[in-house]
Amino acid sequence: MLSEHRKGESDLIHRDGMWFLHATCDLPDVEVVNPVAFVGVDLGIANIATTSDGVLYVGKTLRAVRHRHRELRRRLQTKKTKSAKRLLKRRSRKESRFATDTNHVISNRIVTEAKRTGRGISLEDLSGIRERVRLRKPQRVTLHSWNFHQLGSFIAYKAARLGVPLVHVDPACTSRECSTCGHVDIKNRPDQATFSCTSCGFAEHADVNAARDIASRGAMGWAVSHAA
């Protein structure tokens, strides 16, 4: 990719004992194919991403890394020495690299699977994400919203690179709408992880049900905007 598409100069950077090459590539547009169906992707806090195929990306390791770093930060912040500050900086860069890497892995899997099966990707419109995490502590809101947007943008550019269609849908009510019969009821959600329809009896992991809602909204949105 570098030899064929590199634009301008690249920077070789040495940081935290590692080498990074920053290069800009200008890739030609790939023609978007008409999808046979849509994969829905639900983004969340407990599960980073859940697909309508029933795949859950839990992000346990990411949470563990964050927890360890928080502990270290707490200990180091009481010391106000220069070396403690330096170590803190290095640690938070490491943490954000780990989060970025996790998002690359997740987005690659989602986009590759959509491409392999000839489907498009339906993603929730991320403008409402701040609302959804409003009950959390402010620093967590920033962290999560940053993480959601990064994952969303990774999915978008990787999909564009492979010609996989991407649509954004309104995620309203996906937590309580049955993906089988369309019945909307707060009682469809007996607890955080479970979805159980009070009308048709359909039961599924709550995030998978939401992802299925997102998938069908994506298919609908695509059909409307591509009607001949």
Ligand SMILES: [Zn+2]
């Ligand atoms: Zn139902």
